[in-house]
Amino acid sequence: MTERASRFFDRNAQWLFPLPAVLAILILIVGPVLANAYISVHDWFIGATPKYVGLGNFARALSDHRFWAGLKNTFYFTLVAVPVELVLGLGIAVLFNRDFRGKGLVRTIILLPMVATPVAIALIWALMFNPSLGVLNYFLESLGLPRSLWVASAQLAIPSLTIVDVWEWTPMVALILLAALQSVPTELYEAALIDGAGPVQAFRFITLPSIRSAAVIALILRSIDALKTFDIIYVITQGGPGIASETLNVFAFKTGFEFFRAGYAATLLIFLLVAVLGVAVLLNMTRRSPS
Amino acid sequence: MRRRILGFLAIAALVLATVGVASAQQFDWKQFSGTKIRFLMNQHPFTTFIQPLLPEFEKETGIQVTFETFPEDQFRQRRLLEASSGADTLDGYMIMPGQVGAQYLEAGWVRYIDDYLNDPTMTDPNLDLNDFFGGALNTFKSGGKVFGLPLQNETSLLFYRKDLFQQAGIARPPQDMAELLADAALLKQGRVAGFAMRGKAANATSQIVNFLMSFGGTWLTADGKSALNSYQSKQALAFYADLLRNYGPPGETNMSWPEVTSLYAQGQAAMIFDANVFRSIMEDPKQTTDVVRNNTGYAPLPAGPAGMKPVVLVWGLSVNHASKNPGAAWYFIQWALSKVNQDKAILAGVPAARTSAWQNEEFKKTAPADWIDASQKSFAVGDPNWNPPVKPVPEVRDAYGQAIVAALEGKPVGPALDQAAQAIDQILANQ
Numbered sequence: 001m002t003e004r005a006s007r008f009f010d011r012n013a014q015w016l017f018p019l020p021a022v023l024a025i026l027i028l029i030v031g032p033v034l035a036n037a038y039i040s041v042h043d044w045f046i047g048a049t050p051k052y053v054g055l056g057n058f059a060r061a062l063s064d065h066r067f068w069a070g071l072k073n074t075f076y077f078t079l080v081a082v083p084v085e086l087v088l089g090l091g092i093a094v095l096f097n098r099d100f101r102g103k104g105l106v107r108t109i110i111l112l113p114m115v116a117t118p119v120a121i122a123l124i125w126a127l128m129f130n131p132s133l134g135v136l137n138y139f140l141e142s143l144g145l146p147r148s149l150w151v152a153s154a155q156l157a158i159p160s161l162t163i164v165d166v167w168e169w170t171p172m173v174a175l176i177l178l179a180a181l182q183s184v185p186t187e188l189y190e191a192a193l194i195d196g197a198g199p200v201q202a203f204r205f206i207t208l209p210s211i212r213s214a215a216v217i218a219l220i221l222r223s224i225d226a227l228k229t230f231d232i233i234y235v236i237t238q239g240g241p242g243i244a245s246e247t248l249n250v251f252a253f254k255t256g257f258e259f260f261r262a263g264y265a266a267t268l269l270i271f272l273l274v275a276v277l278g279v280a281v282l283l284n285m286t287r288r289s290p291s
Numbered sequence: 292m293r294r295r296i297l298g299f300l301a302i303a304a305l306v307l308a309t310v311g312v313a314s315a316q317q318f319d320w321k322q323f324s325g326t327k328i329r330f331l332m333n334q335h336p337f338t339t340f341i342q343p344l345l346p347e348f349e350k351e352t353g354i355q356v357t358f359e360t361f362p363e364d365q366f367r368q369r370r371l372l373e374a375s376s377g378a379d380t381l382d383g384y385m386i387m388p389g390q391v392g393a394q395y396l397e398a399g400w401v402r403y404i405d406d407y408l409n410d411p412t413m414t415d416p417n418l419d420l421n422d423f424f425g426g427a428l429n430t431f432k433s434g435g436k437v438f439g440l441p442l443q444n445e446t447s448l449l450f451y452r453k454d455l456f457q458q459a460g461i462a463r464p465p466q467d468m469a470e471l472l473a474d475a476a477l478l479k480q481g482r483v484a485g486f487a488m489r490g491k492a493a494n495a496t497s498q499i500v501n502f503l504m505s506f507g508g509t510w511l512t513a514d515g516k517s518a519l520n521s522y523q524s525k526q527a528l529a530f531y532a533d534l535l536r537n538y539g540p541p542g543e544t545n546m547s548w549p550e551v552t553s554l555y556a557q558g559q560a561a562m563i564f565d566a567n568v569f570r571s572i573m574e575d576p577k578q579t580t581d582v583v584r585n586n587t588g589y590a591p592l593p594a595g596p597a598g599m600k601p602v603v604l605v606w607g608l609s610v611n612h613a614s615k616n617p618g619a620a621w622y623f624i625q626w627a628l629s630k631v632n633q634d635k636a637i638l639a640g641v642p643a644a645r646t647s648a649w650q651n652e653e654f655k656k657t658a659p660a661d662w663i664d665a666s667q668k669s670f671a672v673g674d675p676n677w678n679p680p681v682k683p684v685p686e687v688r689d690a691y692g693q694a695i696v697a698a699l700e701g702k703p704v705g706p707a708l709d710q711a712a713q714a715i716d717q718i719l720a721n722q
Binding site: 043045046047048130131132133147149150151152153154237238240241242243254257258259260261 | 371546683685689697
């Protein structure tokens with residue numbers, strides 16, 4: 001390398017080193033978002049020439065009952081799934097924070113749902129949910145309980161789908177919380193014990209405050225992911241029965257790739273982006289606020 | 292004089308030589324040897340059948356074919372993406388013109404093949420277009436030009452359990468809709484449904500359209516508006532909902548063909564109505580119980596108030612407009628749909644698009660006589676427009692699908708269809 005070039009690199013190292021990362025972000029994130037925004041102001045039936053319509057697609061969304069139903073379903077799904085994941089995840093984390101025989105093995109097994117391919121998971125659950133041939137109804141019946149329609153019922157479709165989400169993602173929450181638990185100094189518990197605190201008080205006043213920040217991170221990550229859930233819903237119900245489990249993401253996908261209305265689909269995704277960003281920012285604020 | 296004769300002979304020899312050269316420019320299967328081509332395929336009995344034969348094609352032509360096979364929904368999305376992006380690495384695909392023909396033709400995504408058909412070096416002299424069922428071939432013509440060849444005729448049939456019919460004292464499969472309803476009532480036994488068919492929104496429209504037409508309904512009015520709010524259409528949907536709500540299985544609104552066929556294959560339904568190709572499932576010991584496999588009968592669609600009006604679905608193969616190797620792709624299509632391979636296809640349970648295949652004596656021995664008979668009766672009168680003849684087909688099917696789900700959930704049929712018709716009119720206005 002010539003001296004000039006080497007001097008150039010030395011002088012501009014602060015620009016050159018982050019350059020690949022910046023390019024990756026520009027190409028992979030900023031580019032698609034801008035392209036999406038561009039498409040959203042057009043009426044574009046795939047295969048035909050796009051027509052500029054300004055904010056027409058946005059106005060259409062606001063008066064589209066299916067958009068509102070999709071938005072409602074998106075939040076309904078998240079509000080059911082994420083709290084359950086947090087509570088169960090905390091339970092599992094507390095359990096794994098103690099020592100018992102075979103802990104390593106159990107910990108590996110419990111992580112499996114998270115590692116498996118979502119579409120494969122969804123296909124298996126779809127089989128299990130089948131009201132006539134599925135194994136879930138077989139279990140219900142052998143326990144003397146009535147059979148359920150599961151995802152074939154408009155009322156139960158979303159609650160049933162959240163079971164899959166909980167099954168798949170609780171391990172991740174548990175993992176995050178376990179890491180936080182393990183960083184709580186044991187001296188705190190010893191001191192509390194000396195001061196006469198019981199296990200409940202120790203949990204309430206030591207464990208919970210110590211893992212609060214990690215819990216909020218788990219909450220943010222899971223909420224963002226749950227709001228964007230696509231694979232399990234699309235594979236198991238495709239948004240059905242009717243539109244009973246159609247989230248904004250699924251509706252946008254159908255609009256774009258089944259109905260070929262790329263402009264409207266892009267618009268729906270902007271609404272989803274705003275919703276997800278809004279939730280993330282709100283949750284992040286609770287992380288920073290003093291407890 | 293002798294010289295003249297010699298001269299004449301020389302000229303004659305030259306002429307003959309030229310003719311000889313011309314005749315050397317005949318159809319040659321090896322013409323594209325060394326080419327690699329790629330086809331997008333639907334996960335379908337035809338694909339399963341032809342895939343193991345690909346090495347034969349490679350041996351015969353030196354062309355290497357790769358299949359990319361996906362389940363139908365993903366297949367269609369993938370094909371749409373690749374066709375619209377103009378990818379030249381895609382050489383051909385399976386296509387059902389009754390489903391996407393209007394869209395693909397208007398966008399120019401399929402390659403017309405008339406130039407090949409008129410070129411003796413490009414078309415196998417044994418191709419014999421007239422051997423294809425007329426209705427099936429017609430769906431691959433637009434403005435008199437050909438854009439592919441049909442690989443199969445598909446129609447829907449009633450699959451029924453002969454043993455359960457006998458136990459219930461029913462002498463014959465239902466001939467009309469009233470008999471279908473009465474038989475379903477007699478056949479429903481505890482958990483075994485009397486009758487099942489698709490109810491999963493847009494997926495169900497390909498089957499319910501048989502009822503719609505047999506009740507005298509249509510997709511569109513003469514002036515191109517939705518006709519789903521007609522009296523006949525409401526009668527058809529009300530009948531369908533009544534049948535399935537009373538004698539159908541639980542969870543109808545989530546049933547597409549995999550659920551319907553597996554329900555029947557496991558002995559949980561006495562009758563189903565779905566595509567005749569699913570005979571291959573019912574004959575597969577891995578997928579059915581013995582009692583189902585040994586007792587399945589086939590009958591055509593029961594007649595409605597307007598008669599028996601089934602639809603036929605025609606799958607075929609087309610050359611991608613952007614293909615770098617359209618000639619090799621066309622060679623593959625000719626080979627895959629040759630008389631020999633269509634004869635094999637029908638033996639493998641694919642309802643071939645060539646009439647000659649249906650006359651094959653070996654096939655007649657292997658296929659149930661009632662299946663052959665019912666299928667041919669259906670092909671004879673079948674309407675290939677199982678979808679509305681418009682571009683936004685999936686959106687229109689989705690709107691109808693919402694009404695189907697509403698009806699199955701017990702909501703009033705009239706308003707549901709009025710709403711669907713209104714939605715469809717809006718979709719058509721915005722296309």
